[in-house]
Structures are given as structure tokens and as C-alpha cells.
Amino acid sequence: MAVIMHVDMDSFFASVEQRDRPELRGKPVIVGGQRESKRGVVSTCSYEARKYGVHSAMPIAQAVRLCPHGIFIPGDHRKYEEVSRSIRKIIHEFSPVVESISIDEAFLDMTGCEHLYHSLEHMGQSIKRRIYDAVALTASVGIGPNKFIAKLASDFHKPDGLTIIAPEEVEDWLAPMAVDKIWGIGEKTAKVLASWQIRTIADLRRWPQEFLTQRLGKQGESLYLLARGIDNRAVEPETEAKSMGKETTFAEDVTDIGKLRQTLANLVAIVGIRLRQKDLWARTISIKLRYGDFTTISRSLSLPEPINSDDGIFQVAEALLRENLEDLPVRLIGIYVSQLTAFGQGSLFTDPRKETLTELMDELNTRYDRPVISKGRQLALPKAPHKGKEPT
Ligand SMILES: [Mg+2]
Structure with a gap:
């Protein structure tokens, strides 16, 4: 059985800023542009800012309305890349098969590496500790039998979380989740599904594969499988930047x-x-x-x-x-x-x-x-x- 780990830094850019500028700790920090920025969008915000409904990809102007006392920072991408490089180095110590999916997120195929640890819990704690010791930032980690489950798991207890889902737990764990938790389900598909009374993953499981495929094509087929926790995508090790x-x-x-x-x-x-x-x-x-x-x-x-x-x-x-x-x-x-x-x-x-x-x-x-x-x-x-x- 495959063991896939997903590592996701917690509110990465905002956490780097809070780490380096103690006066920002505990404050709603919004990285992406100056307060006056007309076209900027939020790239990351601290958990304190999320309480006001601010989230990434939101226009800065809207974030200012929701959180007028927020601290708006254009961001220092050179610094974030530098930190990201240090983190990536550590991640590569844990597995030779790593797929970086963004500056602060990666999948690791840990299959065959389990015996190096007392338990999966120990494995997850080890990488979190190594990252924290090196860059003084917290990561949330998810471990599961495939990428889909690992990614959902890392998101399950954020920030500073560790969630391990054993293969036999997958179906029950998924059942109550909202369908838009599934990768690739945007607002539009979620609306279509809601019109068929499909709101949770358990709801989705009640529909036969032919129905979903007829209505949604290829996406229907993958939804049918993901709803059952089946995901055969491999962790694709990074190739040289093109x-x-x-x-x-x-x-x-x-x-x-x-x-x-x-x-x-x-x-x-x-x-x-x-x-x-x-x-x-x-x-x-x-x-x-x-x-x-x-x-x-x-x-x-x-x-x-x-x-x-x-x-x-x-x-x-x-x-x-x-x-x-x-x-x-x-x-x-x-x-x-x-x-x-x-x-x-x-x-x-x-x-x-x-x-x-x-x-x-x-x-x-x-x-x-x-x-x-x-x-x-x-x-x-x-x-x-x-x-x-x-x-x-
Ligand atoms: Mg992140």
C-alpha cells in the first residue's frame, strides 16, 4: 500500500513576515499589495486576518473593506523563495520522490520509507520538527494512501496539524465532507451537484457511475472514484524547470x-x-x-x-x-x-x-x-x- 505525505506550510508568506517582524505577530497580516493597491490580490493572509473573511485570491480592495485595520504588505518574493528552497532541501532528505506543487506545498511518496520510523505519526512529526528547526515556521502534514487523501488530510487541522488517514478509515472519513473539498470541484460544479441534492461526499456516492459520467463527462468518472477515496495519480518528481x-x-x-x-x-x-x-x-x-x-x-x-x-x-x-x-x-x-x-x-x-x-x-x-x-x-x-x- 502506498504511503503519500503532503506538506503544506501554514499561511506561508504571512508567517515569514510575522517570523521576521515580531511586531506583526498576533495581527491580521495581508500579503499581496499595499492598502491603496488598485489591482493587487491577496496572496496569503495570517490566521488573524482569516477571521474577518479575508482569503487568498481576494482583491486587496475587498480585504481592506473586510479588515480595515489589517496590515497590508506587498511581499518580498525573493525572501520567500529563499525560505522555500531551505524547506525543499529538507523535504528531499525525507524522500527521493517529491513533487512540489507550489512555493509552499509538496507531495512526498514515502512508500517503502515507513520502516525508518516507529510509526506514521513519528514520520509526520519528524518532518514538521525538521522544518521548524530550520526555518522557524510551522507546516501542516497529511499522510494517506494517495495524493487526494494526503492533501485533504494536511488541510484537516490547520495550522500546525498532523492528520493520518489509514486506508481502512478513508471511506468513513470522507463521507461527511462537502463535495467542494474534492480537487477540481469549483463553484460551478458544486452548484450543479447541489441541484441534484449532492452536497456531501456521501451524497455523491449514492449516484451510479454512468449517471455522473453522462452528465459530467470525464470529471464525472473521476468524481465517482474520488468519492470512494480512490486516486491513482502518482507523485511526479520534479523535472528541471522548463x-x-x-x-x-x-x-x-x-x-x-x-x-x-x-x-x-x-x-x-x-x-x-x-x-x-x-x-x-x-x-x-x-x-x-x-x-x-x-x-x-x-x-x-x-x-x-x-x-x-x-x-x-x-x-x-x-x-x-x-x-x-x-x-x-x-x-x-x-x-x-x-x-x-x-x-x-x-x-x-x-x-x-x-x-x-x-x-x-x-x-x-x-x-x-x-x-x-x-x-x-x-x-x-x-x-x-x-x-x-x-x-x-
Ligand atoms: Mg500553504
Whole structure:
């Protein structure tokens, strides 16, 4: 019988902020944007904020209405990624078969590793303790015979929970749960099911497979199985990242090409440092533009040799911007790198002095968890002096 473990950090970004800034502990912390942010959405919020009905993916403006005294933080993704990397390292000590499903969640296939522990309880406590000792953050852990059960279990006693569901307990444990607890059941499907008086997983079990398949197609078939706790999906160990990118939505649509160029330079700096931290080179550089009317384009260029310096990436990205900017204003700009390879030819094709400078910049920018050195192109241009009327 398979043993699958799901590890999920508790309100990850908000917990990192509360860990590093004691004055935020016990307070409703909402990460995702400034209070004034017009387009931001909540990416994580502390448990104190959840009491007010705030949840992730909610527009910041709505969170402000629900929780006016909340503490709104734009968030420091470089720091969260750093913490996530430390956690991932620990997770990999527990199993060779790990599937990361987001920055703060992973499945581990523990099948065959059980004998290393006194019990499944001991196994779950061990990973929670190792994570806490390393990063001073709590995780909730679920252990079950498959991914579906493990993920539901980690969610069962949050925060700082450990829930173990033995195969013979699965059916009874699932029975009273609301159907929208099932992966992939959104509001829409939940409504359809409710119209057939299906509200809990036990309700769902009363319907024959043909009925569900006829009405819901392939999803009906998987619902039939999941309702019985059957899930044959394997934990898929991660493959090398296939692409990397960063985009930003402006608070106000941008009509100034200088501002676009500067933003692009900043995005390139973020993606560049990520590439180099992973020792990867990219052969294809893409930019993405979304205009004020929401039309979105992306344009790519593939190079004969992979690159990973900010200068190289920026040069290509800027050329793509200049050639393909069809319209103004711009609402969103993004940069993506793909066709990644671990075998760069960097040193053969770039000036070694530039390489040293890049390394030094990366070192300082990483050490201080925030960019301390930027290139000129990343800085805002001074406003053009106001021109008076030329004397005639
Ligand atoms: Mg989480």
C-alpha cells in the first residue's frame, strides 16, 4: 500500500513576515499589495486576518473593506523563495520522490520509507520538527494512501496539524465532507451537484457511475472514484524547470516607453539572478505585453547560444520591446526565459570582467534580501525639465 505525505506550510508568506517582524505577530497580516493597491490580490493572509473573511485570491480592495485595520504588505518574493528552497532541501532528505506543487506545498511518496520510523505519526512529526528547526515556521502534514487523501488530510487541522488517514478509515472519513473539498470541484460544479441534492461526499456516492459520467463527462468518472477515496495519480518528481519568468501589472497603465524599459530592466534583474542561482542558461527570451484594452501579445527570440547575464537578456528583451510595441498604453509587461540548459557557454562568449561584476552584484543583492545594486537602466529617469516657451 502506498504511503503519500503532503506538506503544506501554514499561511506561508504571512508567517515569514510575522517570523521576521515580531511586531506583526498576533495581527491580521495581508500579503499581496499595499492598502491603496488598485489591482493587487491577496496572496496569503495570517490566521488573524482569516477571521474577518479575508482569503487568498481576494482583491486587496475587498480585504481592506473586510479588515480595515489589517496590515497590508506587498511581499518580498525573493525572501520567500529563499525560505522555500531551505524547506525543499529538507523535504528531499525525507524522500527521493517529491513533487512540489507550489512555493509552499509538496507531495512526498514515502512508500517503502515507513520502516525508518516507529510509526506514521513519528514520520509526520519528524518532518514538521525538521522544518521548524530550520526555518522557524510551522507546516501542516497529511499522510494517506494517495495524493487526494494526503492533501485533504494536511488541510484537516490547520495550522500546525498532523492528520493520518489509514486506508481502512478513508471511506468513513470522507463521507461527511462537502463535495467542494474534492480537487477540481469549483463553484460551478458544486452548484450543479447541489441541484441534484449532492452536497456531501456521501451524497455523491449514492449516484451510479454512468449517471455522473453522462452528465459530467470525464470529471464525472473521476468524481465517482474520488468519492470512494480512490486516486491513482502518482507523485511526479520534479523535472528541471522548463521556463522562468516574471511579470508585473502597473497600478496605472503606462504610456511612457522609458518607464517600460526601466520596468523591463528590473524584471530582467530578477529573472537573471534566479537563472544564475540555479546554474541555468536560457536560449529563448520572450516578452509579454498586455495593452490597456487587455489584448495580450508575446514575442520570442531564440539565440544560437544560451545566455544568463542580465546584460544579454536585457539586450534581447529590449530589442523585442522596441520591435513589437504595437500600442500604448501598456497594462502589464513580462519577461520569460525558456529552453533552459545547465550547460552554458557563458565564459567563452562573454567578457570575464563583466562576469565578475555580475557575480558581485548577485552576491550583494542576495545577501541583503533586496536589490542593493542596480544598473542605471533599472532606475527611474529624471523628469524632463519643463520647457518654457521659446522666445520668438
Ligand atoms: Mg500553504
